[in-house]
Amino acid sequence: MNNSSRIGTIILIIVVAAFSGLFGAWIGGSMVTQKLSSMPTEQLAATPTVDVSQAQVVNTTITVNSSNIDSVITDVVEQIEPAVVTVVGTIPGAQTFFGRTADSQVSGSGFIISTDGYIVTNNHVVEDATDLYVVLSDGTELNAQIVSRDVYADLAVLKVDGNMPAVAKLGSSEDLKPGETVIAIGSPLGTFRNSVTVGVISATGRTLDTGEGYNMENLIQTDAAINSGNSGGPLVNLAGEVIGVNAVVVRGSSSSSSASAEGLGFAIPSDTVKVISEQIIQKGYFARPYFGVGVQNVTESIAKRYNLPVDWGGYVTEVISGSPAAKAGLRVNDIITQLGDITITEETTYLNALFQCQPGEEIAVEFYRGNQKMTVQVTLAETTAQ
Numbered sequence: 001m002n003n004s005s006r007i008g009t010i011i012l013i014i015v016v017a018a019f020s021g022l023f024g025a026w027i028g029g030s031m032v033t034q035k036l037s038s039m040p041t042e043q044l045a046a047t048p049t050v051d052v053s054q055a056q057v058v059n060t061t062i063t064v065n066s067s068n069i070d071s072v073i074t075d076v077v078e079q080i081e082p083a084v085v086t087v088v089g090t091i092p093g094a095q096t097f098f099g100r101t102a103d104s105q106v107s108g109s110g111f112i113i114s115t116d117g118y119i120v121t122n123n124h125v126v127e128d129a130t131d132l133y134v135v136l137s138d139g140t141e142l143n144a145q146i147v148s149r150d151v152y153a154d155l156a157v158l159k160v161d162g163n164m165p166a167v168a169k170l171g172s173s174e175d176l177k178p179g180e181t182v183i184a185i186g187s188p189l190g191t192f193r194n195s196v197t198v199g200v201i202s203a204t205g206r207t208l209d210t211g212e213g214y215n216m217e218n219l220i221q222t223d224a225a226i227n228s229g230n231s232g233g234p235l236v237n238l239a240g241e242v243i244g245v246n247a248v249v250v251r252g253s254s255s256s257s258s259a260s261a262e263g264l265g266f267a268i269p270s271d272t273v274k275v276i277s278e279q280i281i282q283k284g285y286f287a288r289p290y291f292g293v294g295v296q297n298v299t300e301s302i303a304k305r306y307n308l309p310v311d312w313g314g315y316v317t318e319v320i321s322g323s324p325a326a327k328a329g330l331r332v333n334d335i336i337t338q339l340g341d342i343t344i345t346e347e348t349t350y351l352n353a354l355f356q357c358q359p360g361e362e363i364a365v366e367f368y369r370g371n372q373k374m375t376v377q378v379t380l381a382e383t384t385a386q
Helices: 003-038 066-083 270-283 300-306 324-328 350-354
Strands: 084-091 104-112 118-121 130-135 141-150 155-160 181-186 195-209 215-222 234-236 241-249 265-269 287-290 293-298 313-319 335-339 362-369 372-379 381-384
Touching (some): 066 084, 066 104, 066 181, 066 195, 066 234, 084 118, 104 181, 195 265, 215 241, 241 270, 293 350, 313 324, 313 362, 335 350
Antiparallel strands (some): 130 141, 195 215, 287 381, 293 313, 313 335, 335 362, 362 372
């Protein structure tokens, strides 16, 4: 075969292949189109949308209207302030080797609790003071007399004559909660009469060691500023009720001379004030149970040092002749461990246990004589703590 014939054959093969490809593509496309046209049409559902404007939104924002709180505080102060007084007295000078010292003036606060002129203040404000008088909110001075005092509760009731400008209402301190707003009113330093400070109740049921053999119990702790001269003034809630009597401020720790503290004020609860003041007004004194012994508190460290049979108790240093304790046969060196149902512990001293009993009540007194545990029945007598 010559070259021209071979070239012609190749060209013929290429043309036939191209034609076959085009024809096959046309046939395949026609079949696919026919197949698709015979299938049912499927309709797609629209995707649902959410209307954000209709969704419920939880409101976590707390709105506090400070102007309302300020208004309430202002109203309460205006209501209670006329009933708050400044208490002033004189401490007589003492005779010393170098001669007699000069008299000194003491002052504190108080508040009127009746139209008859009865005033509540702290015992430590008027203790040992003479020539007492009170200064009303308008500056009027009235001579005052002590009706009676209770050393252990640090309360005193005074009496003045004249028209009372206002009377403070004693509320209940039983259900107080930490965080409640309170107002303290008094005369700091004795010169800034009826000063107002605001704070909250920091805690309730606090106990403070007086260093005198007993604890002040069930106190209200507050961060409302209490300064010298505020003692005896009212601690007031936003209902205008007195819920405590300002008594103590702690500015340091007994465990460290360099330690300091701020905002540690303590008040005597109004429920205690009510019981004591009402009895003083009715009877002229507040009755405390009387057992008739002098005691030294026994602590764990003392017990260990002297090899005593108990860790806590009241070590008898004196038995008063004719007292219930003497009649029951107690002796010096006995250690009292329980009065009635009250056990003497680290938190409950002998006196605090005794004060939970009532005058005239018959109780079992548990004590140790040496290593022997003994119990006697005793009927408590009545006394006053002035």
